Amino acid sequence: MALAHDNKAALDLYQDMYRVRQFDSMASKLFAEGKLAGNIHTCIGQEAVCVGACRAVAASDFIASTHRGHGHCLAKGGDARLMMAELFGKATGYCHGKGGSMHIADLDLGILGANGIVGAGIPIAAGSALASRIRKTGEVTLCFFGDAASNQGSFHEAVNMAAAWKLPVVFVCENNLYGVSVEIHRVTSVPDIAERAKAYGIPGTVADGNDVFSVLAAVTEAVERARRGDGPSLVECKTYRHHGHYEGDPQAYRSRDEVEKWKRRDPIVRLRAEILSGGMAGADEMAALEAAVDREIEAAVTFAAESPWPSASEATTCVYATDNDRSVAR
Amino acid sequence: MALAHDNKAALDLYQDMYRVRQFDSMASKLFAEGKLAGNIHTCIGQEAVCVGACRAVAASDFIASTHRGHGHCLAKGGDARLMMAELFGKATGYCHGKGGSMHIADLDLGILGANGIVGAGIPIAAGSALASRIRKTGEVTLCFFGDAASNQGSFHEAVNMAAAWKLPVVFVCENNLYGVSVEIHRVTSVPDIAERAKAYGIPGTVADGNDVFSVLAAVTEAVERARRGDGPSLVECKTYRHHGHYEGDPQAYRSRDEVEKWKRRDPIVRLRAEILSGGMAGADEMAALEAAVDREIEAAVTFAAESPWPSASEATTCVYATDNDRSVAR
Amino acid sequence: MRTINYGKAISEAMHEEMLRDESVFILGEDMGVMGSVFGLTRGFMAEFGADRVIDTPISENGFVGMAVGAAIRGLRPVVELMYVDFAPLALDQIANQAAKMRYMTGGKVKVPLVVRAPGGAGRRNAAQHSQSLDALFTHIPGLKVVAPATPFDAKGLLKSAIRDDDPVVFLEHKFCYAMQGEVPEEEYVVPLGKADIKRPGRDVTIVAWSRQVIFALEAAKTLAAEGIEAEVVDIRSLVPLDFETISASVRKTHKVVVVHEAIKRGGYGAEIAAQIMEELFDWLDAPVKRVAGLNVVIPFSPALEDAVFPHVPEIVAGVKEVVR
Amino acid sequence: MRTINYGKAISEAMHEEMLRDESVFILGEDMGVMGSVFGLTRGFMAEFGADRVIDTPISENGFVGMAVGAAIRGLRPVVELMYVDFAPLALDQIANQAAKMRYMTGGKVKVPLVVRAPGGAGRRNAAQHSQSLDALFTHIPGLKVVAPATPFDAKGLLKSAIRDDDPVVFLEHKFCYAMQGEVPEEEYVVPLGKADIKRPGRDVTIVAWSRQVIFALEAAKTLAAEGIEAEVVDIRSLVPLDFETISASVRKTHKVVVVHEAIKRGGYGAEIAAQIMEELFDWLDAPVKRVAGLNVVIPFSPALEDAVFPHVPEIVAGVKEVVR
Ligand SMILES: Cc1ncc(C[n+]2csc(CCOP(=O)(O)OP(=O)(O)O)c2C)c(N)n1
Ligand SMILES: Cc1ncc(C[n+]2csc(CCOP(=O)(O)OP(=O)(O)O)c2C)c(N)n1
Ligand SMILES: [Mg+2]
Ligand SMILES: [Mg+2]
Numbered sequence A, B: 001m002a003l004a005h006d007n008k009a010a011l012d013l014y015q016d017m018y019r020v021r022q023f024d025s026m027a028s029k030l031f032a033e034g035k036l037a038g039n040i041h042t043c044i045g046q047e048a049v050c051v052g053a054c055r056a057v058a059a060s061d062f063i064a065s066t067h068r069g070h071g072h073c074l075a076k077g078g079d080a081r082l083m084m085a086e087l088f089g090k091a092t093g094y095c096h097g098k099g100g101s102m103h104i105a106d107l108d109l110g111i112l113g114a115n116g117i118v119g120a121g122i123p124i125a126a127g128s129a130l131a132s133r134i135r136k137t138g139e140v141t142l143c144f145f146g147d148a149a150s151n152q153g154s155f156h157e158a159v160n161m162a163a164a165w166k167l168p169v170v171f172v173c174e175n176n177l178y179g180v181s182v183e184i185h186r187v188t189s190v191p192d193i194a195e196r197a198k199a200y201g202i203p204g205t206v207a208d209g210n211d212v213f214s215v216l217a218a219v220t221e222a223v224e225r226a227r228r229g230d231g232p233s234l235v236e237c238k239t240y241r242h243h244g245h246y247e248g249d250p251q252a253y254r255s256r257d258e259v260e261k262w263k264r265r266d267p268i269v270r271l272r273a274e275i276l277s278g279g280m281a282g283a284d285e286m287a288a289l290e291a292a293v294d295r296e297i298e299a300a301v302t303f304a305a306e307s308p309w310p311s312a313s314e315a316t317t318c319v320y321a322t323d324n325d326r327s328v329a330r
Numbered sequence C, D: 001m002r003t004i005n006y007g008k009a010i011s012e013a014m015h016e017e018m019l020r021d022e023s024v025f026i027l028g029e030d031m032g033v034m035g036s037v038f039g040l041t042r043g044f045m046a047e048f049g050a051d052r053v054i055d056t057p058i059s060e061n062g063f064v065g066m067a068v069g070a071a072i073r074g075l076r077p078v079v080e081l082m083y084v085d086f087a088p089l090a091l092d093q094i095a096n097q098a099a100k101m102r103y104m105t106g107g108k109v110k111v112p113l114v115v116r117a118p119g120g121a122g123r124r125n126a127a128q129h130s131q132s133l134d135a136l137f138t139h140i141p142g143l144k145v146v147a148p149a150t151p152f153d154a155k156g157l158l159k160s161a162i163r164d165d166d167p168v169v170f171l172e173h174k175f176c177y178a179m180q181g182e183v184p185e186e187e188y189v190v191p192l193g194k195a196d197i198k199r200p201g202r203d204v205t206i207v208a209w210s211r212q213v214i215f216a217l218e219a220a221k222t223l224a225a226e227g228i229e230a231e232v233v234d235i236r237s238l239v240p241l242d243f244e245t246i247s248a249s250v251r252k253t254h255k256v257v258v259v260h261e262a263i264k265r266g267g268y269g270a271e272i273a274a275q276i277m278e279e280l281f282d283w284l285d286a287p288v289k290r291v292a293g294l295n296v297v298i299p300f301s302p303a304l305e306d307a308v309f310p311h312v313p314e315i316v317a318g319v320k321e322v323v324r
Helices: A007-032 A047-055 A070-075 A080-088 A121-135 A153-164 A193-200 A212-228 A256-263 A267-277 A283-306 A312-316 A324-329 B007-032 B047-055 B070-075 B080-088 B121-135 B153-164 B193-200 B212-228 B256-263 B267-277 B283-306 B312-316 B324-329 C006-020 C044-048 C060-072 C084-104 C134-138 C151-163 C211-225 C243-253 C268-283 C312-323 D006-020 D044-048 D060-072 D084-104 D134-138 D151-163 D211-225 D243-253 D268-283 D312-323
Strands: A062-064 A141-146 A169-175 A204-208 A233-238 B062-064 B141-146 B169-175 B204-208 B233-238 C003-005 C024-028 C053-055 C076-080 C114-119 C144-146 C168-173 C180-182 C196-199 C204-208 C230-234 C237-239 C256-263 C289-293 D003-005 D024-028 D053-055 D076-080 D114-119 D144-146 D168-173 D180-182 D196-199 D204-208 D230-234 D237-239 D256-263 D289-293
Touching: A007 A047, A007 A070, A007 A080, A007 A212, A007 A267, A007 A283, A047 A070, A047 A141, A047 A169, A047 A212, A047 A233, A047 A267, A062 A121, A070 A080, A080 A283, A121 A141, A121 A153, A121 A169, A121 C060, A153 A169, A153 A193, A153 B153, A153 C060, A169 A193, A169 A212, A193 A204, A193 A233, A193 B193, A204 A212, A212 A233, A267 A283, A312 A324, B007 B047, B007 B070, B007 B080, B007 B212, B007 B267, B007 B283, B047 B070, B047 B141, B047 B169, B047 B212, B047 B233, B047 B267, B062 B121, B070 B080, B080 B283, B121 B141, B121 B153, B121 B169, B121 D060, B153 B169, B153 B193, B153 D060, B169 B193, B169 B212, B193 B204, B193 B233, B204 B212, B212 B233, B267 B283, B312 B324, C003 C006, C006 C024, C006 C044, C006 C076, C006 C151, C024 C044, C024 C060, C044 C053, C060 C076, C060 C084, C076 C151, C084 C114, C084 C134, C084 D084, C114 C151, C134 C144, C134 C168, C134 C237, C134 C256, C134 C268, C144 C151, C151 C168, C151 C180, C196 C211, C196 C243, C204 C211, C204 C243, C204 C312, C211 C230, C211 C256, C211 C312, C230 C243, C243 C268, C256 C268, C256 C312, C268 C289, C268 D268, C268 D289, C289 C312, C289 D268, D003 D006, D006 D024, D006 D044, D006 D076, D006 D151, D024 D044, D024 D060, D044 D053, D060 D076, D060 D084, D076 D151, D084 D114, D084 D134, D114 D151, D134 D144, D134 D168, D134 D237, D134 D256, D134 D268, D144 D151, D151 D168, D151 D180, D196 D211, D196 D243, D204 D211, D204 D243, D204 D312, D211 D230, D211 D256, D211 D312, D230 D243, D243 D268, D256 D268, D256 D312, D268 D289, D289 D312
Parallel strands: A062 A141, A141 A169, A169 A233, A204 A233, B062 B141, B141 B169, B169 B233, B204 B233, C024 C053, C024 C076, C076 C114, C114 C168, C144 C168, C204 C230, C204 C256, C256 C289, D024 D053, D024 D076, D076 D114, D114 D168, D144 D168, D204 D230, D204 D256, D256 D289
Antiparallel strands: C003 C180, C144 C237, C196 C230, D003 D180, D144 D237, D196 D230
């Protein structure tokens, strides 16, 4: 992997992955302490996918995210403070507290939005690619979705259209083996989700979702193809979530052994070891980098905790562009 | 083809196909004369598919049909008189005139129902197969759908579940190249719909949809597999509709040449020639058979024309099993 | 003034907006090569190219979702559902995505999308091709909902809908397509959220929209012959609703009949009736009467279909009940 | 009598009906191995086997459609939509297929299907996991719609729904799951279409369903302290609606407040209000008042969410408006 030998790039990837890990670990902790409400879906264990994939695109490119979206958002440049404030439901959050964890969007960063409806982001991503094509502006859109989302009709419909029209979109499946409690092979008869590419005549590849270089390479190839005008690809990244489906999930559906096995393949531990053993950075440098990220996350929490709540009047704004009072009244 | 050498079987197939042709030709004529209202979708040109596929199953098996469903219904044993009366909207029709051409059902004959929503019959067929499996009653369900219907999410969702759970259903795609005006390859990137079977790990085969023996053989194999408990198959039958999408369609989207080319492959002309040249029946016998069917269709029209309209009070019955008055009032 | 039909008026609105704004594009089943099953986009593909007049596969949730995605990116898709009966297939994208996006993102994301959908019964299209599903949309915050009755309103409202920065569901009536009406050659728009008094009158207010406005006007003629002067208020926009115009009329007439084709139970007429009661109770001489579709599935039979939704006689009878 | 919670009552209803009738089976996301995300089918898969307690993929339209197909074949599927917010994905199968099948086929085909769907706000689940979509179903002829408030009603109504030969949408409230109530050990059913007077009173009628019944009862207590005796009518079934019970109450109290959590515009409260006006106009001393959700998307923020739908104070205030 060319990039693996580029020290700066490897450290950047590590930093991004570590940031995602620390953000979601913090969210998990805050939830356990009763400081966050609602549903929190962490991507702890899956950091190589969001970071590897987002590194394959430019700032001007777009991503569509999912309910498990903190990592996508951070990897595409999201501000941890505004994200944390959104998780708290504060006025300073990305969505002024109105969206919460599952609805963060920032078009300036190319983040089309997370989504609480499994599979709904897939046509939206394809539509973004259609917009790039109509405008001839050259952006590529990355579409993240889970293994289980690939069983939604929206997956089929959107991938079919993207393939038929050769739209510049890359479908990145984060296969963490489960949709909530349901092991994917109990409800899907192909061994790899990537097989499904054959139904649309597009490339389907499998990446090691716990190896950021594997993800980066596979997605880079797909992005180049899309950028050339040759249409979409499906990249399946095999990975695993260390936590439950949501925080608080008792996880009776999977064995401790399975979880332990995957934890031994932790993508962050692995990259850290590669960096150190490859001499790309020293232990001190790594510790400093980690400390800086830790401070960033702490600062995000402080920012969020100290931020004001949205005022009551915010409940009725932003339903429409204008004329909210009238439209909300009737 | 073993069956091709069985005179009786060949003649039966011919008779069924000829009945479908004459029924739909009559419907077309009546529509042109202003005697039928609404939408009439004929399957003229596609008769080998419905007849070949239905011949592969038993009376106790089930089929789910489509908006282009007269042929399926007749091939599964539907009564031309009750069907024609339904097309007229008469009280004697299959649905007492309440359903019309797109909603004919008869559970006693294993006809689960036609459907006006493209693709909606696919999960219903899979659900019928699930019922057979839960009850262990051994029936197979045939699911008819068009090429364009294979782009609906419902196709993906239902085929996936049927495949994952190895349900006894056979997905029969009637690929007549168009969904209304849209040539299938403008909106689908695989050459054959049968390719899509790969996304579900099930067999996908292509039959000559204008050769009843080809359809019969392919569907028979799939039915046997389903009956054995080995799960679903996708059988794509390549065919063509001679008429417009609906009666009255100006068909500006396709060339006269294309239509003529396919008319030269008329499945009925072809089977008739095979029967005569193979000495399976003489010209007289064929003429007699055809005359009998012609009389049957004429009788159906007479029956329909002379049947009473549903009474006005029928408008508010059958919304619910009981308690219609009350439920309809509020 | 020149006269064109409602279908042509809709076609002109799309055509003019596509010329005016490059970000407007069309997508839906049979919109391109065929020019739509109702002929409304005939010639568009040749004129604007296949990137701006897109023939989709039969994937309602998918292509409405793509329109949502393109709208988020700043384009202005005008998407057609061939029949409004297919809206349930796309309702997640309409109601959970397009409608909620602005609010969920605290105003960060807008979805300037128009979903056109023909509805209505009377064409023997049977249960799954004949519904009026207005009430599925009016209950969803974040959507605007429009249902014009005349060529003039159809053209002017569609132009406003396309320029609007929020998702608009544009409900057309299949039976109106062939109806003629005066439409100026010059550019004009009809604003969303403004009702129109299609006929003034002092004795009773008939509130209606879509095809029922046509029936209401005929009913008003019949009633006038018997000395009852009905005021016909065409709300045109269901959301936002111009309650002020309704209110002014009711304060004048003290009697109201709300008419719609959709089934009565949970129809938008209930909402209008409830609002009138809440705000104008003391002005009412009689309860607000609803004349609406029966609570049944639409039957196919020519002997049954017309009996399940209102025509002129039902409106006349309804008015007589409140004015007697 | 013993006390159990609403979740357990629903669980018992499914369990008893599965024992009673082999044709009853369960299907939905996480219903098997996990026993449903709300724990309602825990242990069912072990007891009844994987053929009768089916874990589906995330394919709402598909698995509801399969339930329709199985119901047509004579089974009695009880399907769960994990959140009612996902119903738009499955609405074609619910509204165009299940609801219309009997009518379209002239009575030939029946669809004895139950669609269970938890709804409701207040849990910080945000815009796409908090809606009350009652009105999406009540407007569709052919569906029955039920929304119990108490463990007793939940169990008895679910048993009736499972035995019913028509498709029933069974709306549960997530906030009710943990609420306790008396439920007999013995077999009983609550018929569909019968309202229940949860508290008698002479001064005002509060019509409510689902969680709002709980709030209405609390409001009634507060009001009683001020000398206002509210009668709380829990309709339980939205379709069919027991208008006779409402009517009797209104003839007694002459004042009505209709309360629901769903947004007000086009909510089912409008229908009830309109019917009361149409039939009981002369009995009313004040206009029917609706206390309902604001016409907004549900916000996530704990600082905002509770403000967008009614709680006890809003009901108390609403009642005072009509009785003053
Ligand atoms: C349409 C829809 N159905 C069900 C759910 C509930 N739900 C949320 S996440 C999830 C599982 C998603 O699995 P997958 O796509 O593999 O993503 P993962 O959670 O594993 O990252 C489910 C069933 C939902 N939010 N939306
Ligand atoms: C959900 C839905 N979308 C669109 C339509 C309108 N429509 C009816 S038939 C048809 C084309 C179907 O094509 P195909 O599945 O290939 O069947 P064919 O008509 O060719 O037999 C369309 C678009 C419909 N009835 N239902
Ligand atoms: Mg997963
Ligand atoms: Mg076709």
